């Protein structure tokens with residue numbers, strides 16, 4: 292087992308850390324709250340801190356680190372960064388997962404021990420109720436004085452068991468709601484907020500499980516902390532009540548975009564108070580260059596007048612405009628111009644298609660239908676990551692563990708040499724087989740088996756042309772090798788048959804689709820991963836990602852009617868999206884839909900007006 296002394300440890304994979312990040316990294320005796328703007332390297336900082344704690348033995352075996360992120364791809368990305376830097380025996384003690392995966396994992400493992408009647412037998416389905424579902428429930432039960440919004444909020448926040456002595460109509464509706472979800476006939480239906488409440492009850496009532504959890508995790512990381520909900524915070528506090536766990540939370544209050552879903556108003560102050568945390572703020576932006584950071588700062592100032600200026604560390608690689616409003620007379624003009632512009636940029640070698648993102652406010656499927664034909668006419672494909680394959684969205688599917696295990700194997704099968712995928716495949720396989728890191732013989736034996744399988748897979752792929760039938764057959768070959776029991780055992784999220792099926796069938800569906808119009812397996816895999824495709828996504832979905840060039844599509848005062856400096860959360864969402872750009876961010880606006888948004892126009896301080904193909908461009912810098 293390799294250990295590095297604290298003094299000798301250096302950050303890995305990045306040039307260095309700013310001095311405040313060092314300070315926060317070395318703070319291992321008390322909790323810290325790292326606040327910083329966009330691109331400050333908050334997520335990277337967590338990966339470095341985990342590496343530091345594992346490599347120096349500050350987190351010694353068998354202790355583990357729990358890292359909680361908001362999105363599956365973010366959780367996976369963090370785990371991959373740590374896995375790349377730490378030996379396997381250390382990296383496997385880093386548990387990176389979403390809040391939902393954490394709570395659901397506890398529910399699935401300990402469900403029978405929850406106090407009655409919530410320990411009811413039988414399978415459960417996960418539901419995502421909309422307001423109209425609450426309305427429907429209230430209507431059916433005759434609760435005319437209760438709004439869907441209030442009921443939804445109560446479900447999120449009310450502790451179980453529900454206090455029967457409170458006779459208010461809202462309370463009765465809440466009790467009935469839980470009863471119907473559990474005993475309404477058929478399968479039990481649970482939403483994630485309900486799972487959260489059940490797990491809180493479990494941890495509150497069962498000190499044995501609580502202590503076991505605390506003994507496992509003495510270090511906890513919280514990424515994107517600004518979007519933690521009251522219920523999640525409450526559950527975490529219950530879980531770690533009385534423990535000496537050290538927390539590291541990172542966040543940016545200007546990126547708070549989940550208020551509508553119950554995110555805390557005062558998350559930072561509360562954390563400092565409850566966890567005795569030191570606040571350390573970072574001042575760099577590693578993602579974007581100086582000229583973009585200047586515009587970002589102007590938007591940030593509209594969110595918080597006192598925001599500190601940050602130091603841009605990104606290098607500008609582009610000449611000419613880096614931000615502007617492009618105005619069009621018709622949507623056809625708009626789509627054609629954008630397709631032509633992106634195609635020219637790709638052909639000139641300035642950017643790869645997947646480094647370009649088209650950002651929209653909502654309804655990705657509809658916009659995809661409008662934009663894609665113009666792009667396809669120029670040989671460019673749009674990847675709408677919000678599209679569902681079966682019951683899972685592509686963006687979520689790509690963050691799934693199953694995908695992370697199958698894709699490197701497929702890549703190895705499709706190419707002669709791929710050291711990176713070979714390293715990943717080895718690591719994954721040894722993990723799936725729960726190989727003892729100290730037993731060289733077992734490891735050797737497993738790696739020989741893996742090699743033989745890759746040879747077999749290569750032969751299978753070589754003898755089949757990519758098409759949907761072959762894709763399905765190949766996926767089955769992979770599953771048989773990896774084995775569903777090993778997947779279920781290794782990942783709590785796949786323990787329920789239905790959860791596993793959802794991901795598995797999404798994987799097969801997308802692979803079949805990609806194989807259908809590819810001439811090689813590598814091409815099919817590129818398409819599967821979105822390589823060579825222009826990304827299309829809503830501003831909400833862009834959280835945590837980054838792109839070389841971004842185009843905000845259809846940014847007019849009708850479509851984005853609520854984007855005003857007075858509406859905090861919309862502005863934050865826009866800010867999050869804008870700060871994803873490394874080099875350039877443009878806005879397209881079509882007069883058929885609405886007018887330009889005045890304050891953005893002002894902000895970009897248009898330098899002049901140009902005309903191209905009958906379209907007007909308001910230039911910025």
Ligand SMILES: Nc1ncnc2c1ncn2[C@@H]1O[C@H](COP(=O)(O)OP(=O)(O)OP(=O)(O)O)[C@@H](O)[C@H]1O
Nearest residue numbers: 305306307308329330331332333334335577578835
């Ligand atoms: N110390 C560093 N040196 C060089 N590059 C870095 C460093 N830290 C982060 N980066 C790079 O800067 C970019 C932003 O980092 P990261 O995503 O961790 O920032 P963040 O603060 O979590 O961003 P956001 O809150 O905007 O999502 C990434 O491309 C990352 O690889």
